[in-house]
Amino acid sequence: MHLSATDPPPRVLHLTQPVDGGVARVVTDLARAQLAAGLQVTVGCPHSALSAELGALGAKVRAWSATRTPGPTLVREVRLLSRLIEDVRPDLVHAHSAKAGLAGRLALRGRIPTVFQPHAWSFEAVGGGMAALALNWERRAARWAARVVCVSEAERLTGVRAGIQGRYTVIPNGIDPERFHPAAVGTVRAGLLPDVDPAAPLVVCVGRLCRQKGQDLLLRAWTTVVERVPGARLVLVGEGPDGGPLRARAPKSVLFTGAVTDAAPWYQAADLVVLPSRWEGMALAPLEAMACGRPVVVTDVDGARESLPLPLAPHCLVPPRDPARLAAAVVELLRDPLLRESLGHQGRRHVLSTHDVRHTAEAVAGVYRDLLAHPVPSEYRESIHS
Template sequence: MHQPEPDAGPRVLHLTQPVDGGVARVVTDLARAQLAAGLHVTVACPAGGLAGELRSLGARTRHWAATRSPGPSLPGEVRRLARLIAEVRPDLVHAHSAKAGLAGRLAVRGRIPTVFQPHAWSFEAVGGTTAALALTWERFGARWADRLMCVSEAERAAGLRAGISARWSVVPNGIDSGRFHPAPVDTVRASLLPGLDPAAPLVVCVGRLCRQKGQDVLLRAWDTIAARTPAARLVLVGDGPDAARLRSGAPESVLFAGAVADAVPWYQAADLVVLPSRWEGMALAPLEAMACGRPVVVTDVNGARESLPAPLAEHCLAPAENPAALAETVCALLPDPLLRESLGHQGRRHVLATHDVRRTAEAVEGVYRELLTTTKGARVAPTECRESIHS
């Protein structure tokens, strides 16, 4: 293993295939904090806006051509990654999400201290034979991770139930409360939607347009919501593989903002933020919305449920893949501005107390220190009890 100069901080190599969405945000926030802490940060990822943003922070980036899903290209991706790792000579590798976790662990195979962060389990995202293969790999691949880092206790519990034997850390996602903050709703809304009636209830959903995020469920619920509150408008913020299908047949009361460089104004403009996910590790959108002082409705799935403070669960949880129940939850909140304001205040206090991005970064660096100073890259017997929980 390469040894850095005595006065240099550890060399950390982040691996990520997603270059947009929540995973990219987590990688960016970690890189910013780790650079400030004196670590030498390199990120290997496919081409896209993420690499440019990271370079503007001072991180080194290396191009790693990789598809989102496993397939015939995997052996070549692993070989390219192995060469890249040999050139970068990191002291620690931190692989994010399923594809980078697969290719990264195959390339390293335990020779360098390795952290794998699934950001939601791959075997929960698919079905049939594909799910069985993904689970088999995660059980086997855990031997090549010195630490399996989950973003929620529910994600860790799902891994244990699935028979994954590993050394675990739970480090919930964090939010930059300086960036995500309340603002006057009327002013922000007027700049985003100048033709919208200021009194019209505005529901916002921020996320990649894909099956996981469940926008199709929200659109089915919207028929009931719009019938009860005809002036209401729904804005879907984001892009993704389901964009064309979701747009097809959507009513005029549903607006598509597409991919945006900054989602903060959309949170600030909303009367209510909804995330109707089918599964999550721990989504950023509810935390971001709460940091902006906006009430949220999430589906009762692992990770999403855990992001809410207990007092909000009574009003803000809806069963997953249940349009009728989702509509009832939204319709109970839209006509009650005082309740929404109270929920927004409670949510922001919760995020400030438990999901500050600085605490998240410190917890991740603590895991790094432990691996670099105690294991020295040696393989350690897995255990269910070894945890570092930040809550």
């Protein structure tokens, strides 16, 4: 990714908050690829397991104390970030998700090339007056991003229709096919769930336990599923703010793993993987599940159709916020093992050809090359003091 044979390697600063889930995996995958390409990679993020993992890869990690959502600490967080940026002196900043995108663009205001990657738009995560404020911010802040990277065409269209006039590039999410691959279901399941009947139909949902991921909708659908498929078990993999309420309402056929360091074995153990999200940019969990050869059921939110091969949509895509349709799709697939096997094979072929993380990293490198080779347009520049 060098601009020429004599140029020093660019200094890239990634900013991220949150530090878990899909955003953390994207940052980790990009940092790994960019370090291998010879870039000087620094990541600014709160102290966490992510910062330890990035440090082990060889990235420089700078502690940035920031909450996950905007609040009264924002002014201090922007001030801290401004000092961090002055110290690192990056050639390019890549801000991930709403909070880092907010603080990063306020601190930089277009002074150097800034890539903003929403990983799902901030105004989709809130309602009422907060949604209006978030949308107004995204419209105003677009001028401070030299490029807005969306993980799906649907996510880009959501931004355009909302009046966000950014300079867009669509780069689909990718997964590591060496990490996510098929395995013998019986062997993996016996190691994870030794007390569960190995013949029990097993549904797995991987994701942060929160409103976005829709596990509450899945629990509403699950009542119908177990009525029609007796003995079925559901495993919710992950942790989050909704963990307590979900555990309180879950029947005995639902198991909770808490946070896990590696979700791959859970995909490999599943008969079916479900992600009933209320909104996304392009979720990683369905891609990871398909790479493991497992069929999926996902809600028709941004990025979902683009992540599926066309023949899978009639069986695997359901309307969001519709537990009845979700239950019907899950029941259909649990009752038809041959269909599950066929969909699993098709999904894996699709992911390997379209969503390999190496393709994603190279596409991001292309954006960096373009931005570093050309001055930031004047309309995207603004003094930090303006």
